Amino acid sequence: MTSEIVMCVIGCNSSSELWKAINENYEILNRSRVTFLTSELQRIRKGSMPMDQSLSAVKQLADNLEIAGKKIDHVDLVTQVLAGLDEEYIPIVVQINSRDQVSWHELSYTLMTFESRLEYLNQVRSNFGSINLLQVNTQNLNPYNGREVEVEEAQTSEEEQEVEADLEGQMK
Numbered sequence: 001m002t003s004e005i006v007m008c009v010i011g012c013n014s015s016s017e018l019w020k021a022i023n024e025n026y027e028i029l030n031r032s033r034v035t036f037l038t039s040e041l042q043r044i045r046k047g048s049m050p051m052d053q054s055l056s057a058v059k060q061l062a063d064n065l066e067i068a069g070k071k072i073d074h075v076d077l078v079t080q081v082l083a084g085l086d087e088e089y090i091p092i093v094v095q096i097n098s099r100d101q102v103s104w105h106e107l108s109y110t111l112m113t114f115e116s117r118l119e120y121l122n123q124v125r126s127n128f129g130s131i132n133l134l135q136v137n138t139q140n141l142n143p144y145n146g147r148e149v150e151v152e153e154a155q156t157s158e159e160e161q162e163v164e165a166d167l168e169g170q171m172k
Helices: 003-009 015-043 051-067 074-083 087-097 104-141 146-171
Strands: none
Touching: 003 015, 015 051, 051 074, 051 104, 074 087, 074 104, 087 104
């Protein structure tokens, strides 16, 4: 027996009192655990976590709540998963919410497919941005680039004007 249980049953004079004390202690601990798990489930967000890990964490919390005696309604579980997604998932959230019912398997598959598509698009954008940056940098290195020639000409004109002004000032 743990020290918590020993402290709980000290002073019990019969087996029924002993059983009642142990049962009350268990109920208090279980209520506390249910409150904690419910709070964790409400706070969970996908964030930077991969979708499969996020879904696994939600499912594990829901399973632990069921073991503790509090079954989470499937619709509430789906709602919680969707509420924990970032704004980039809004299109798929709207699509899933428009359905009458979605199974856990279908929800998982849909969200992981959408995440894969987002990752692909972000990679394409990143590669495209790198190509554009390379082109811009290459243009800036080109001494015959029209913009740079204009800048050099403008600087030369300003220098010529300053020299002319100095000469005029000295002549007076």
